[in-house]
Amino acid sequence: MSPMTDFIRLPFTQAVRRALVGARDPNLVDDLLFLEAWELKPSANLGLTLRAGQIRRANPALAAEINAELQSSSRSAAKQRKPVMQLD
Numbered sequence: 001m002s003p004m005t006d007f008i009r010l011p012f013t014q015a016v017r018r019a020l021v022g023a024r025d026p027n028l029v030d031d032l033l034f035l036e037a038w039e040l041k042p043s044a045n046l047g048l049t050l051r052a053g054q055i056r057r058a059n060p061a062l063a064a065e066i067n068a069e070l071q072s073s074s075r076s077a078a079k080q081r082k083p084v085m086q087l088d
Helices: 014-020 026-040 046-058 060-080
Strands: none
Touching (some): 014 026, 014 060, 026 046, 026 060, 046 060
């Protein structure tokens, strides 16, 4: 497993969940979970950046779906937040 997916976890996005349906290759599962983790929190590590770029080039539609889903969820989370203090 990679440094960003060195533990077993469930996918965060529906896009990755759909992509993993029926996946039997552990390398594929690792790559898709890595890509999702990368989209959530990119790393400055050159090796990880290159790996993410390769996976994104091999799966451009999935990368776009993950980004769209994450942006959508962050927008709805921002709308649900209430201001801590209102200034009048």
